[in-house]
Amino acid sequence: MGERRDSGARGRTRARRDRGGQGRLVTDLRDEAATAFQEIFGRASDGLWSAPGRVNLIGEHTDYNEGFVLPFAIDRRTIAALAVRDDRMLRIASAFTDELVEHDLTQVSPDVLHGWSAYPFGVAWALGEHGADLHAVPGADIYIDSDVPVGAGLSSSAAIECAVAIALDDVWHLGLDRAVLARAGQLAENTAVGAPTGIMDQAASLFGEDGAAVFLDCRSLESRLVDLRLAEAGLAIVVIDTGAAHDLATGGYGERRASCERAAKALGVAALRDVRVDDLDRARGLLDDTTFRRLRHVVTENQRVLDVVRLLATDGPASIGELLDASHRSLRNDFDVSTPQLDLAVETAVGNGAIGARMTGGGFGGAAIALVPEELTSLLRVAIDGAFAEHGLEQPDIFRVAASIGARRDA
Numbered sequence: 001m002g003e004r005r006d007s008g009a010r011g012r013t014r015a016r017r018d019r020g021g022q023g024r025l026v027t028d029l030r031d032e033a034a035t036a037f038q039e040i041f042g043r044a045s046d047g048l049w050s051a052p053g054r055v056n057l058i059g060e061h062t063d064y065n066e067g068f069v070l071p072f073a074i075d076r077r078t079i080a081a082l083a084v085r086d087d088r089m090l091r092i093a094s095a096f097t098d099e100l101v102e103h104d105l106t107q108v109s110p111d112v113l114h115g116w117s118a119y120p121f122g123v124a125w126a127l128g129e130h131g132a133d134l135h136a137v138p139g140a141d142i143y144i145d146s147d148v149p150v151g152a153g154l155s156s157s158a159a160i161e162c163a164v165a166i167a168l169d170d171v172w173h174l175g176l177d178r179a180v181l182a183r184a185g186q187l188a189e190n191t192a193v194g195a196p197t198g199i200m201d202q203a204a205s206l207f208g209e210d211g212a213a214v215f216l217d218c219r220s221l222e223s224r225l226v227d228l229r230l231a232e233a234g235l236a237i238v239v240i241d242t243g244a245a246h247d248l249a250t251g252g253y254g255e256r257r258a259s260c261e262r263a264a265k266a267l268g269v270a271a272l273r274d275v276r277v278d279d280l281d282r283a284r285g286l287l288d289d290t291t292f293r294r295l296r297h298v299v300t301e302n303q304r305v306l307d308v309v310r311l312l313a314t315d316g317p318a319s320i321g322e323l324l325d326a327s328h329r330s331l332r333n334d335f336d337v338s339t340p341q342l343d344l345a346v347e348t349a350v351g352n353g354a355i356g357a358r359m360t361g362g363g364f365g366g367a368a369i370a371l372v373p374e375e376l377t378s379l380l381r382v383a384i385d386g387a388f389a390e391h392g393l394e395q396p397d398i399f400r401v402a403a404s405i406g407a408r409r410d411a
């Protein structure tokens with residue numbers, strides 16, 4: 001059985017990091033993580049590993065339908081400082097909480113995990129399901145810190161999973177390839193946390209590269225990097241975090257997923273990936289209106305991903321604005337996962353110089369992105385702040401993101 005206890009030894013209490021703001025330099029984060037590790041565990045860490053959050057450029061709610069997605073890893077990361085132990089205990093602390101959680105590795109299973117620690121412990125368990133012998137590998141002490149905003153749809157969950165996955169893969173000498181590590185992260189999230197999410201977030205966090213998006217076929221898990229060429233085009237991608245945290249483990253997300261499964265069953269296909277835009281007319285007669293709209297979103301969104309990938313290569317990022325807008329409309333009208341705050345962010349962005357904007361992530365809260373000429377980013381910020389104030393809404397957190405390198409060992 002796992003044991004939980006408070007860490008009385010910790011001198012510094014840090015409540016959950018303020019959401020977003022300026023972010024911090026990764027070097028600061030690394031230094032802080034190494035120092036905090038020493039304070040908590042009374043020895044130096046063996047190394048530092050990190051994994052980024054992600055923004056999904058386009059391809060929303062397509063991953064669990066075995067379709068296409070086009071996310072990129074962002075310049076906000078979760079760091080894991082780790083040192084191996086000479087027993088089988090896994091002990092994990094995070095800057096977001098005062099709790100130090102520990103479990104015997106041989107006893108870790110989804111039923112004993114809950115709360116934030118289900119993500120990192122779930123990964124250890126999932127690596128066991130993917131071939132690690134949890135009776136033979138050494139235990140470890142791990143400390144986690146992050147500047148990925150939590151619950152904003154930028155996948156702090158994949159960032160923590162992937163940071164822990166590459167760290168354990170390394171110190172346990174598993175040599176698993178990144179597609180398997182992505183599967184392990186997803187298994188942890190689905191089974192240990194209980195959030196029925198797809199593979200996109202982990203793939204973005206593991207496969208990302210500077211300046212590129214990850215075009216992922218969620219059926220085969222084949223991925224290919226696609227150059228964004230934003231700087232060349234004088235464009236920036238801005239995140240507008242509405243501050244309304246989503247909760248993927250309950251409610252709407254699972255319901256949407258279930259209705260996609262129902263549609264696939266009714267249409268006699270393995271997954272909605274197998275339905276084309278041309279098939280929609282025929283499908284309409286076989287489904288109730290709501291299920292048909294869910295289907296239409298997924299099918300048209302898959303096509304939009306393919307179109308964006310093609311346009312990025314031929315005409316560059318300035319040509320994808322209309323597809324981003326269409327994605328948002330489809331998520332709002334057909335998939336019903338937008339919120340008034342996300343709609344306001346998107347409308348205001350497009351009305352103030354953005355060439356395209358959409359909600360990003362699973363929806364029901366979280367963040368929107370806008371593709372905007374660099375020289376208009378300040379104007380955009382002022383316009384969005386103004387619109388939110390006018391509607392009596394909490395100020396969103398607005399910041400630029402850059403496509404960045406995926407999970408790696410830092411030190």
Ligand code: ADP
Pocket residue numbers: 078094095096115116117119144145146149150151152153154155156157158160246247248361
């Ligand atoms: P998102 O992935 O959009 O940020 P999720 O609800 O999927 O939102 O995941 C957020 C959850 O992941 C947090 O509530 C927490 O349980 C866990 N988590 C993420 N990052 C950390 C961290 N650095 N330390 C502890 N828990 C974390």
Ligand code: MG
Pocket residue numbers: 155156157158201248
């Ligand atoms: Mg998440």
